[in-house]
Structures are given as C-alpha cells and as structure tokens.
Amino acid sequence: MAKKAQTKKTKTKAKKEENFSPYIKWFWKLFLAGIFFVVLLFLLASWGVFGELPDHTVLENPKTNLATEIISSDGKTLGKIYYNDNRTPVSYDDLPQDLVNALIATEDARYYSHSGIDARGTLRAIFKLGKGGGASTISQQLAKQLFHGEGSKNTLGRISQKIKEWIIAIKLERQYTKEEIIAQYFNIYDFGNNADGIRSAASIYFNKEPKDLDLKESAMLVGMFKNSSLYNPREHRNPVGTRNRRNVVLSQMEKYDFITEEVKDSLQKTDLGLRYTPQSHRDGTATYFRAYVDAFIKDWVKQNPKPDGTKYDIYGDGLKVYTTIDSRMQNYAEDAVQQHMPRLQAEFDHQNTPKRNPTAPFLDLDQSQIDALMKRSMRQSERWRHMKYDLKKSDKEIIASFDKPTQMTVFSWKGEIDTIMKPMDSMRYYKSFLQPGMMSMDPLTGHVKAWVGGMNYKYFQYDHVKQGRRQVGSTFKPFVYATAIDQLHLSPCDELPRSQITIEAGKYGNMQPWTPRNSDGDYAGNLTLKSALANSVNTITARLMDKVGPQPVVDLAKKLGVEAEIPVVPSIALGTADLSVYEMVAAYATFANKGVYTKPVMITHIEDKNGTILYQFTPESRDVLSAEAAYVTVKLMEGVTTDGSGARLRRTWMPSSGVYKEIITGYPYGFSNPIAGKTGTTQNQSDGWFMGMVPNLVTGVWVGAEDRAAHFKTITYGQGASMALPIWGLYMKACYEDEELNVSKGEFEAPMELSIEVDCDNYDPNENSGSLPTEEVPDELDF
Structure with missing residues (x-):
C-alpha cells in the first residue's frame, strides 16, 4: 500500500516537472535571446547601423572648438578670440582635488571601479524606471558631450543613442586614463555665460585659475553639471537654486567621506562667493589691446597657411598668442584712467550745463555749425550704415529714425543707464564725454x-x-x-x-x-x-x-x-x-x-x-x-x-x-x-x-x-x-x-x-634760469 502511494507520488511529481519544463525552456530561450539581442544591438551599433561611430583617430582628436588665447608677459590670460566656444583646455594636474572629488561623489561614485558602464547603476535605473537616479557614468556623459549632444526625443532614438554612448564610453576607457577622461569632461562642459570648459568657468564666475578654486567654489561648479542653465549663479538667474544644488554636492561629498560633516555644515551656510567677471569681446582687461590682437591674428592667418595649405581657424584651433602686455601694469593703467576720468568729466559737465553753455557740449560754434557737425556724425554712425546697407532704408527714413525715441542703454561713469532717448540726442550725449x-x-x-x-x-x-x-x-x-x-x-x-x-x-x-x-x-x-x-x-x-x-x-x-x-x-x-x-x-x-x-x-x-x-x-x-x-x-x-x-x-x-x-x-x-x-x-x-x-x-x-x-x-x-x-x-x-x-x-x-x-x-653759476609758477597760476599756457 505504501509502495503504491510512493509510486503515485513520484508519478505526480514527474508529471508536474514535465508540465513545468516548457516554462523553463522558454525562460532560458528568452534569456539567451535577450542576451543575443543585446549583443546584436551592440554589434549593429558598432557596425554603424544606428549611425556612424567615431573611429580611433576621432577619439584621439575629438572635434571641440578651442578659442585663441591671448596671454600676457606674466602668464595671465588677457582674453580670448572665439566665435561660439570660449574654451581653453587644462590638464588633470591643473584641477584641484576638491573639484575632482566633488565630481566623483556627485556624478559617479564608482568611477574608479568600472570600465565605462556602471552595471549596478544601470540595473537600478532599469528596475526603478529611472526614479532612483540615472546610470550614466562620467565616461558616458563625456561620450554624449563629445559625439552626440542633447540626443533624440523618440524612444527608439534614445535607446540607440544610449547603446552608442555605452560603446563610446568603453572605447574612451580603453583609449584614455581615468584622469584624462575627467580632464576632458571638465574641459568640454558648457557652464553658461561664455564659460566653455572649467578654465573659463573658474575665471568668469570666480576670477581664478582652476587650480586656485576652493572647496565650495568647486562644489558650485560641479553642481552646474546637472543643468548649467537652471543652476546659474548670476543674480538675475537662479542664485538660490544654485546654492541649494551646491549644498547637495557638499552632502554627497560628506556621504562618500571626501569631507567631514562639520565641514559640510559650515560651508552649506555660506553664500556662493561669486566674483562674476564676464568674458566677451567688449568686457574684461585690455579690451582695446585685444581688439588690436584680433585684427593682427586675422591678418596673420590670411598670410600664413598651415603646412597642408588650409587656413588656421582662430576660433577653433586653440592658438596661443603671447603678448608683451604686463597684466599688472595694464590693471594699474586702467585703474588710473578709472580714477581720474570721472572727476575730470564731472568738472567738464559742471562747466557745460545749458545755463553756463547754451551750445553744450560744444564751444565756439554757432547753431548752424553744430547742426552740420551732427548731420555729418549721423551719416558716419553705425546706425546709418546698418539701416542703409543692411536694411536698405532710404535716406529720408534713416534721418527720421534719428528723431524717434528709442529704448536704449547708455554709458555713464556711475553705471549703465536704461533709458528712452532719441538716437540724435544719444549722439550728442556721447560727444560730451572726454x-x-x-x-x-x-x-x-x-x-x-x-x-x-x-x-x-x-x-x-x-x-x-x-x-x-x-x-x-x-x-x-x-x-x-x-x-x-x-x-x-x-x-x-x-x-x-x-x-x-x-x-x-x-x-x-x-x-x-x-x-x-x-x-x-x-x-x-x-x-x-x-x-x-x-x-x-x-x-x-x-x-x-x-x-x-x-x-x-x-x-x-x-x-x-x-x-x-x-x-x-x-x-x-x-x-x-x-x-x-x-x-x-x-x-x-x-x-x-x-x-x-x-x-x-x-x-x-x-x-x-x-x-x-x-x-x-x-x-x-x-x-x-x-x-x-x-x-x-x-x-x-x-x-x-x-x-x-x-x-x-x-x-x-x-x-x-x-x-x-x-x-x-x-x-x-x-x-x-x-x-x-x-x-x-x-x-x-x-x-x-x-x-x-x-x-x-x-x-x-x-x-x-x-x-x-x-x-x-x-x-x-x-x-x-x-x-x-x-x-x-x-x-x-x-x-x-x-x-x-x-x-x-x-x-x-x-x-x-x-x-x-x-x-x-x-x-654758468650766476644764471637764474627763470622762476616757478605759483599755485594760483596755471602750470602750462602753451599752444
């Protein structure tokens, strides 16, 4: 009886196993098919089915625009010549350790233990449908910045792009050291406000070289990697959000033991410490000299082609122009002008009020002469050139526009003034400046x-x-x-x-x-x-x-x-x-x-x-x-x-x-x-x-x-x-x-x-060679 029961139980178990075996087979088939599919996707991507991948030489020389840098005799950057990208690369050795630590703690904590793809992060992102954070490594983000930009909007496009990022990231890891990848990532990122790359960012936001950035400055810049447009420190953008994002970076650094809790707490209470120093063709140090250099270099590249006969690209080839200007002496010269000219201008304006001088700012001219001078200046103005040759306006239309009130920003020694003024009046206003x-x-x-x-x-x-x-x-x-x-x-x-x-x-x-x-x-x-x-x-x-x-x-x-x-x-x-x-x-x-x-x-x-x-x-x-x-x-x-x-x-x-x-x-x-x-x-x-x-x-x-x-x-x-x-x-x-x-x-x-x-x-010891002027007498009366 017992034997029959045992036989029946064995038959039942075998039957169940027989009934379940198709599912096991299907599981393994699907699992192997999935692996095959993933491998196939990688192969197809590597073969260029989803779009061309960069080859070995492109990885060695990624196409990033490098601005022409104008360097002073004492080794300071006076400015740059650029069209879109204000970028000058720096090496890993020029990056402070706090900056590197902030990046790793915030963007890729397992950076030194993976080979381009973070398997744990990827699985977490898949199972949590991205709600637990992204899985892109620093290498993947660099791949995206270098070769793909913002990416596709449709699902299939995003999948194919992600696969290509994985492939490129692995290639980057094979091609470069971890340190070189970090340096490239800092050099390629656009921090906004013409701050292309970490060197421009350090200069524009803190008026420093990257190596001189302190911990909280490093944390702010790394925080901008999330979205440099949203987390922009300029006052009219989002200083509060930028500070909050910086504090998140500091918390991450504390979480991964890069800083202590005491340091984190103290720094999170501080402000951003921004020293915004804009870099554009019209701002910064030695602007007039830089304009001279710009004209010089443009003329030079016309007459001095590359060995292959092509022209140097002053906006993208990363030329370095070494000048004789001493940045310290340049600053002293500009400061001297800034100290004296407003005071001299104030006295000039005091003497040229309408009551004291009805023809202000002009002297020794009657009204007809002043009218002729202003008309001549009008025809020599940029406004006239633009309307005449770019907009194809008639002389009558252009002349009428000079008497139409227009919203504009004008210069003053106390700061820019937003105002509404007739262009003709603005011309007269500027002619009053010494x-x-x-x-x-x-x-x-x-x-x-x-x-x-x-x-x-x-x-x-x-x-x-x-x-x-x-x-x-x-x-x-x-x-x-x-x-x-x-x-x-x-x-x-x-x-x-x-x-x-x-x-x-x-x-x-x-x-x-x-x-x-x-x-x-x-x-x-x-x-x-x-x-x-x-x-x-x-x-x-x-x-x-x-x-x-x-x-x-x-x-x-x-x-x-x-x-x-x-x-x-x-x-x-x-x-x-x-x-x-x-x-x-x-x-x-x-x-x-x-x-x-x-x-x-x-x-x-x-x-x-x-x-x-x-x-x-x-x-x-x-x-x-x-x-x-x-x-x-x-x-x-x-x-x-x-x-x-x-x-x-x-x-x-x-x-x-x-x-x-x-x-x-x-x-x-x-x-x-x-x-x-x-x-x-x-x-x-x-x-x-x-x-x-x-x-x-x-x-x-x-x-x-x-x-x-x-x-x-x-x-x-x-x-x-x-x-x-x-x-x-x-x-x-x-x-x-x-x-x-x-x-x-x-x-x-x-x-x-x-x-x-x-x-x-x-x-001649007996000769008295003149006398000194007294304090009340002007020192010089020559013509």
Whole structure:
C-alpha cells in the first residue's frame, strides 16, 4: 500500500516537472535571446547601423572648438578670440582635488571601479524606471558631450543613442586614463555665460585659475553639471537654486567621506562667493589691446597657411598668442584712467550745463555749425550704415529714425543707464564725454606693457592709442630741440632771447608770415633752453626752428617712427601735427634708449595648441640720434618735472585750496626720482597730453573729446598738466608700489663721452634760469 502511494507520488511529481519544463525552456530561450539581442544591438551599433561611430583617430582628436588665447608677459590670460566656444583646455594636474572629488561623489561614485558602464547603476535605473537616479557614468556623459549632444526625443532614438554612448564610453576607457577622461569632461562642459570648459568657468564666475578654486567654489561648479542653465549663479538667474544644488554636492561629498560633516555644515551656510567677471569681446582687461590682437591674428592667418595649405581657424584651433602686455601694469593703467576720468568729466559737465553753455557740449560754434557737425556724425554712425546697407532704408527714413525715441542703454561713469532717448540726442550725449588714450613701453626692448585705448570698449570702440591721431601741442617741441642739439651742439644751458620772432612767408614753404606768441605775454630777457622747454616758451622754440629749418625736424620725426604726414612748415614747432599716442611713445622711447629707435612690440610669438611656434617677432631698430644728443634732450625734459608744468609730480603735500584740488585727486605723488617729460596743450584746450619717461619705462597719455569743438573753456582745466598728467602720476605711483615690476627710480645713463655740459650750475653759476609758477597760476599756457 505504501509502495503504491510512493509510486503515485513520484508519478505526480514527474508529471508536474514535465508540465513545468516548457516554462523553463522558454525562460532560458528568452534569456539567451535577450542576451543575443543585446549583443546584436551592440554589434549593429558598432557596425554603424544606428549611425556612424567615431573611429580611433576621432577619439584621439575629438572635434571641440578651442578659442585663441591671448596671454600676457606674466602668464595671465588677457582674453580670448572665439566665435561660439570660449574654451581653453587644462590638464588633470591643473584641477584641484576638491573639484575632482566633488565630481566623483556627485556624478559617479564608482568611477574608479568600472570600465565605462556602471552595471549596478544601470540595473537600478532599469528596475526603478529611472526614479532612483540615472546610470550614466562620467565616461558616458563625456561620450554624449563629445559625439552626440542633447540626443533624440523618440524612444527608439534614445535607446540607440544610449547603446552608442555605452560603446563610446568603453572605447574612451580603453583609449584614455581615468584622469584624462575627467580632464576632458571638465574641459568640454558648457557652464553658461561664455564659460566653455572649467578654465573659463573658474575665471568668469570666480576670477581664478582652476587650480586656485576652493572647496565650495568647486562644489558650485560641479553642481552646474546637472543643468548649467537652471543652476546659474548670476543674480538675475537662479542664485538660490544654485546654492541649494551646491549644498547637495557638499552632502554627497560628506556621504562618500571626501569631507567631514562639520565641514559640510559650515560651508552649506555660506553664500556662493561669486566674483562674476564676464568674458566677451567688449568686457574684461585690455579690451582695446585685444581688439588690436584680433585684427593682427586675422591678418596673420590670411598670410600664413598651415603646412597642408588650409587656413588656421582662430576660433577653433586653440592658438596661443603671447603678448608683451604686463597684466599688472595694464590693471594699474586702467585703474588710473578709472580714477581720474570721472572727476575730470564731472568738472567738464559742471562747466557745460545749458545755463553756463547754451551750445553744450560744444564751444565756439554757432547753431548752424553744430547742426552740420551732427548731420555729418549721423551719416558716419553705425546706425546709418546698418539701416542703409543692411536694411536698405532710404535716406529720408534713416534721418527720421534719428528723431524717434528709442529704448536704449547708455554709458555713464556711475553705471549703465536704461533709458528712452532719441538716437540724435544719444549722439550728442556721447560727444560730451572726454576720452583717454594711454600706452606704456620698455624703451630698450620695445615691449608694450600697457595699452588703454579708451574708457569703455562696449560703448566707445575707437582706439585712441593707434587709430586716433590728434594735435600734439608742446609734446612736439622736444623734436625741435633734439634736432637743434644734434645739428648745432647746443647745451641745455645755452640762452636765447624770449622776444618775438617772425618767420617771413615763403622762407620754409609757409604761405603766410608766422609770428608765434607766448601765452603769458612775456617777451623780455633771455632764457636757457632748459627753462624755455620747461615753461613752454613758444618764441624760443620758434627761434630753434628758424635755425635748423622744418625739414630736418620732420626728417627726425619720421626716423623716430612717426608715420603720419607732417607739413614742412615752421608752425609744426608748436605741435600742429596730428599724431597718435602709439607714435609719440615710440618716438620718446628713442631718447630714453640712447638715440636708438625700437619699433613697439605687442606680440612676441604665436603657438598652436601643441606648443609648436608658428610666429616669432623680429626686432626692428635703427640709430636715429647720437647717444649724446639723446641724453641732452632727456636732461632738457627733466627740467619739465623739476621746474615746469610737470613739477606737481614732485609735491609731497596736498594743496589746501585752488582750482586743481577737485580733479587732481591722487596728490601728493611725491616722486623724487629723475623723470623726463613734457606736457602738451593744443589750441582752445581741445587736447591734453603728458609724455613721461624713466630709464626703463616710457608712457604717453592723451585726453580729449571726440570732436575738438567739445573742450574746456579755459586753460585751468584744459591743459595737459590737468587733463593727462594725473593719469600718468596715478599709474606710475601704482607701478612703483609693486616692487616686482622693477620700474626704475635711477638716473638716466650718460654716454661714455659727453662733450655738452648739461649741469647749468657748472655752465654758468650766476644764471637764474627763470622762476616757478605759483599755485594760483596755471602750470602750462602753451599752444
């Protein structure tokens, strides 16, 4: 009985197993089919059925646009030339460990234990239908960034893309080290606001190099990987959300033991610490100089193709342009402009209220002349060009548009102003602004150290260093003196009469008789050449011109690097020629360089992204003056800063009262070292200049309005000593305070053989070479 029962039970079990075996077979068939299907999908994807995959060479050289980088002489990035991508790659060694840890903790905790695909994360994402978080590894995300972008919107497309990402991720892991993949991922990501890659992001959001990022800054940037548009730290975007996202990253770092709970808690309470420094073609440091470099490099690539005959892509090939600009000196120059110009502008605006000047900002023009000036400016404007040639509007339509109120943002020294204004009124508004131009260079090497072409490139794009040419006034006089010293072997201690002189018509090609006047009306007695130059005595300069003739003076100016046309007439002695700051600085540098002209150098060399030198500058220099004549001219110009219009640089006290106090903030400069220089003021106070030199640095400053009809009414503020000299003083004071720059405080080196006496005490101890102007009398009254 028991045996029968056992047999029946065995038969029942066998029957059940027999009934269940088809399911087991189907399970294994489906399982194997699934594996086969997955393998097939990978094979099909690798064969390119779902779209072409990058080959070995593409993986080695992924196509990412690399901006051209403009680098200062002290190794700082001044800016970049880019079209869409503001990207400059960095190596893994340049990434701080906190930044790497933040990425791993937040994006891929098992990064170092997988080979491109995180199996655990993938299974979790499948079983939880993505609700437990994504499964993309850093390698997969890099694959997506490099080769697929945002991806497909349909299900099939997303599946095929995911498969391709897996394949590419595995290839990336085989091709690169883990560290290289992390570096590529940081370099490829778009952090928004032109911050393409980690180097741009660190600079734009925190004004730092990546290696200098601290823990909370690193956490914020890694937090942006989730969505750089949503988690954008700029105030008008989402600072609260960005901070919350940063705190999530800090929590992840604490979870995976990269930081302690105490550190996490303390940092989560802090603000973002943002130092937003926008990088665009119109913002940042040395904008006018960068515009020059942009034009230079565009011209260079046209004339210098690659070895295969194709052109370099300045927006994508990652060129590096090494310049002579010193970022510290550039910042000091820009700061000097920013300190002085608003104060000078405030005084100009005070004098040009409608009550004080009904034709403001213009002087000496009647209404018909002003109307003609504005119409001419209208036709020269970008608005006219755009409407005429891009929009094909008629002249009548364009003219009417200038009188139609328009919403716009305008410049002011207190910040941008959103307003509604007629374009014609905005043109008049901008013509009231005084503009600066400034350049500083090493006279020995020709290396340009600072270049300020204006006060705001976004609103004023005309470069007043190299593009602009304005009357130079008395800053031209040293050319006359140098010619006379070179030809006649004159000493600074030689005397000439101050009396009036007339150079007859036709003597030197001049059509009319020329009788210059001294601005102070004093024509009595004699003066030494040193005192005459220090006090800009016009009649003595005219006598020197009459002795040597205008042609030798013009010839000297040309040898000194002046390219502008200079009329060969006696009146050029007082600075009637229009020259640029660039030309004037190079010319003056020749005096400091013992008579040797060195062409200014802005770019030392250009490299490709691999460090191969593509361009190396060739120095250009020539002998112009004897070392003796150059030195004597320098000693003459030293008198300007000891006894003349530049003497205020020597003050060690602040004037208790006087018309200068409001705009000459920065006194006392207290310079005691040798300084050679010359101020310049043109007719009607339209242009103010100061050229200043120490043995290893020559700097020129110009200040004036866009139109010469906009100027100060009197010499009090309208002279070079008030308009331009303060910028030089503020700049040099900052340079001297930075001892690493090694700006010279020593004497100008005398030539080995000096036959001309430069010490007037030894030359004639009984001679009193003039008197100093009092505080109430303007320092310079020259034309």
